[in-house]
Amino acid sequence: MERLTVQDKRAILISSLKRRYKLQYDAIQPIPYIKDRLYCVDKVFVEGGTEIYVVEGATREIAGPWVRVDSYKDIFTDPRMKAKRRIIEAEAGYGKSTVTLQLAYDWCNGVSDSPFKDVEILILLRLRQLNSKISIYHAIKLFLAPKDPRIKSSDIKNIIESCSSVKVLLDGYDEFPDRDGATGSDVERIITRNLFRNIDVTLTTRYLPNDYDKANTKYVRLVGFDEKARDQYIRKAVTGDNEESVAKIKRALNENPILDDLCQVPLLFVMFSHMTHEKTHFQKFKSATGFFRYMIKCFHSHMRNKSLDKHAKEHMSEHESEHDELSKVAFEGLCGENQQLSWRKDGLCTRLGQGFCQHYIAVGILVEEEVSAETNEQTSATDIQTRTDVRFYHKLFCEWFACFRLVEVVAATRGASALKNVLDKVDPFNLQYLYRFTCGISPAVGRRIIEYLKSRRDGDKFAILCILEQTGEVDGIKDTVRDLCSKEVKIRFDDSKLLQRSTIQLLEIASRFDIPISCVYLGSCSPRVDESGLNLILRSGLSLSILSSLQKLRIYDSNRRLTNEELAAILSYSSQCTSLKELRFEWYHLPDTIPVGSIPSTFKSRSVKVWNYDFPSRHRRLNLQTGQWQSCDDNGKVGLKGLFSRTRIRLQNLTE
Template sequence: MASDLAEKKKRLIGSLKSTYKGQYNAVQPIPYIRDRLYCVDKVFVEGSVHFLVADEAGVRGKETSWERLESYKRIYSDRRIKSKRRILEGEPGYGKSTLTLQLAYDWCNGVQDSPFGDVEILILLRLRQLGGVKSIYRAINRFLASGSRLSDKDIEDVLKNTSSVEILLDGYDEYPDQDKITGNDVRSIIMREMFPNHDVTLTTRYLPKKFPKLTKRVKLTGFDDDARDEYLRKAVVGNDQKALKQIKQRLRENPILADLCQVPLFFVMFAHIAHEKQEFKKFKSVTRFFKYMITCFHEHMRNKTRDDSVRQVILRYESEHDELNKLAYEGLSKEHQQIVWRKDVMVKRLGQEFYDQYVGVGILVEEQVLSDKDTAYTESFTIEVRFYHKIFCEFYASYRLMLVVLEQDVSELGRFLRRMDPFDLQYLYRFACGLNPTAGAKIIQYLKSLNGGDKFAILCILEQTGKVDDIKDTVRDLCSKEVIIRSSDSRLLQRSTIQLLEIAARYDIPISSVWLEACSPRVDESGLNLILESGLSLSVLSSLQKLQITDYRRLTNEELAAILSYSSQCTSLKVLWIVVQKLPDSVPIELIPSSLKSRNVKVYHYNNGNRLNFQTGRWQPQFSDYFQQLDEAATKTQQDRQRTRWKCTIS
């Protein structure tokens, strides 16, 4: 019996590795280049990874404090996030699925120092394929072990009798049955009712409504400069330094894309297109870049044929896509967004010829899923279709949104757009503003009426016109008041605020005060950027006058020195407030930048009311400043009185 089980385990492991090999050797950085597939290990680059700190000490604010991990490998080895249940969060395009493929590669190839080095069995399932599938063993058999000649019961026996099993459930946000609460193995696994002793990681854009209290949370927060450089070297230019500099220059020439290129998926596409195109335009908006990228997709297909009539058809379908616009809009405007469709339904809506072109281009992607008719005795699959990425869905839906907005008064827009949250579908709104100025003006008015929508509206103005001059007055008004970036703000709100601050600094618009509230900032190696716990970076703001940083950790000398170094480069800064749990009693004088001293920037520690003495490196009571101000005011008053008496005497 034991030997029989061992044989079944061997066959299952062999089948799993064969399946994963086919998946991790077929990574496609650009969807339309089907003839250029990569092994995941050749293109995988680590972005920023953070974990949620448990509120073990009851420290105020700790429940929203995220700390950075040095590597994705630490997700499974760091003692602070040891758990049998783990949620890996990340926005669309941040590399959640690519990371699961890298972990599968590590497991299959016995990569040294891999977190799965001692794991006997790795189960990696794409949840979007499992709609209507109640049994996890059925899903494993059909998608991962179809060539193993094992039954569902065999797989169940193997997993129940194996102590070292890792389970990766990828894409909960795309799981068709996510709201079903009974009769579903996936939900039972998440709630630790099933496989309580096996490690389970769930990847998702947003959290399930219910999950066990001891579940640990990790999130991917995008590419920084180092990660972008590493990707360029690994997957695009190799050792060609000239090509590397050219791509980086093209990104610098398109500052409006800096935000978009923090998303790994879009930086990857930007990098490959910028490398391949000799003539690369400067883009004033994300909409214009995206339209250019779509043109590149279709152009690649046109260049593969010499038949002029075929080329004309491809060109026509590139510009005429009304039915696809409607389909995408209908999907996003539902109470529960629809992001996948059955192939037969989509072909009927779009027409076979149109459908074939968009699948061929790579904008639409086919995927095999188990059908409702599948049983233990009858294997039945169906083909479902989705956009290559949800932002492509938002792009085509924006054409329809534009028409809907043009037909309505601004006062009526809330009724039509109530299910299309701009903080979830930011690119939908930005694209619509970029496509049509009249529709954009109405959308901007609508956004300004929403709580927290004013900053996002400014970005839509920029998207609408592509001219910074058109938003300078609005930015100036915003920056005349205190600008707050909170850790609880959505990434969109943080990102919008940061972009506006950087626009202000670029055009020398005074920024009166910035408050980073519980954002746990750190300074990158260049010293030119503050990295917030969300992973977003704030570059040096030359026109910033006051900076306040609130954190709930104890800062080390090195962390404090980094903040002082960043602040010293904000050349208009007059006051720095540091509000933290505890600071070092003193700062080595050599760590205090000379420019802070020469400009006499006031550095305060709010908790104990002290000011940093640049001469001694120690904190001293700030009341001396207060008394000095009183003395100066008294001296000025006395001088004014003397001048008055002198004038009276002369007269």
């Protein structure tokens, strides 16, 4: 037998990798229950919102700016991202895995403007398939080059070490079975830079690991689909340039405003747009619960319509309505100390029943996946085995089925204390849709949950979304919205993303129904205006649209500087809030003179007050006619400001 050189083995490995990646990137499935309609990632991929963290030498514990970039390619080509370690962070369904598949497509096909064009070897591993015992080289052999006997795990190690250019993509740290544990796994060693120290590694995850090389890691986040990305996806992957079909999908979304928040999640927008295109008549939805109920129904009805066996159809209907055990599995998985989002297929089939389990896999709600079986340090590469695990198509599907079990659990409790003991273990700020779906399917249980949420700090805003799930009508919550908006509504940079999103949706409901918003306070949110001039983008990546009923806007950011252009953009955005009477910048460094042309004419006609509490100890009001700042007192009278202004403002913000 001819002895192979390292170069020969490298060529064999590269060939195996490209075959494996092609199977993955050619199998994009926008509607999971239509399994015979697969797309190449390059045919459906569009640029969502991508932001990089640009403070040199800073870690995420230090407040700093996020900067929007034009393309996923900038993650690797922007000079500010030069590093051996990157983390791409995003919520479930925001396209982390799709980005890795697009990069794999680029590498396999030598895409000319790709940062991966000249890379010798690309390693892309899905971490949910691994465990702490398997070495990274064994994992590469097992999942990326399993069928070629000419390549062994030890060969892969030698090949990687001999290459001048290697990039590694580790997808889904939050789904790695042994995440955040001191297991000494190769995955842990890689992200702490004790392994592959000089190799370029990018990790995708829903949250940051507990332990990683903070000093040498760059940060990226995906913030979802804006209107431009939605339009691009519809045209590229759904309708082509058929303007009538494009308009139909956009109209379906605009007529269902409650879905706007859901459809910022790329995965759900993709499903929505394809399903809307498929249906002659697409019904309106008044809640996220209504949308999800309809979507699950579509999964099952598609499967029934394909079957010609009447007896089989009867069983399918039973499986659709009788899913108590699956709901228990989902609830237990979400509410454990460490969330479990996948299960061994043999054990799950035993618990659910073979027929039921296979039906849900065939429908597309459950998904099979090959993962590494348990190994030990003495296990040789040739003895490593795989097993089949089963997971929900998406975490939201897990929350949907878990909500039926939560209804039963809450209904069985007696008294507020017992209810609190149950719900304190189910974090609403991590499982928002579990709460919203539960309130949507059971009004009686929903009322108890809403009272519990109102008792939690900042839970009143989230409670409004749960009330909306119950009623499906804004009329039922107008009084609650009016009461909350009569006081200052705060959005702080350290609020959870759910709390910020809930607060924004509350404000937009108020604005849509002309409910006065007394004051909005943005605390260290570093807002900037997007290209359209119609949205204020917060540091979290969430956007605040124009609020026509907003009366006062306070923006606080310690010692942040604004250029004339940035200030002009905020003034322009604020001028479109037609009820605005006052705009305050607190602890900002603003330009000493503002070009008169940057001051909106509507500010002048409405005599909007623009204030600046600046460092050191200045209380100033903008002269709308001259663009000059003038020292003044608290009542707006021009003159010398007292010496205690700085202390008063600082104390005010500390109490907030």
